[in-house]
Amino acid sequence: MADAKLSREHALALLHKLGHDDEFRARFQKNPVAGLHEVGVPKHTVAALPPESITVDQLPDKESFRRRHEEVSLSTASEHSCMVFPTVWFGPENQAQK
Numbered sequence: 001m002a003d004a005k006l007s008r009e010h011a012l013a014l015l016h017k018l019g020h021d022d023e024f025r026a027r028f029q030k031n032p033v034a035g036l037h038e039v040g041v042p043k044h045t046v047a048a049l050p051p052e053s054i055t056v057d058q059l060p061d062k063e064s065f066r067r068r069h070e071e072v073s074l075s076t077a078s079e080h081s082c083m084v085f086p087t088v089w090f091g092p093e094n095q096a097q098k
Helices: 008-020 022-030 032-038 043-048 062-074
Strands: none
Touching: 008 022, 008 032, 008 062, 022 032, 032 043
């Protein structure tokens, strides 16, 4: 089975919550799966995500998520790539974040 991906809507919701909501950030840090469910990601999608993509050691600062949210919301791309936390990359898959 191919790895699951978050929809644009779910990615934006997650980025917004991680960029603005301290209580959500604390919950997500402790239990990323529950955090994904909280923003509406279906259980079957979460179950199909690569395990390394939902392992959180330390979240980036809120401003990092706010910038990514703005980039994704202004983008016309239908898919965005996300690297494993704590580095999050939403952009063309053939470019590395520096």
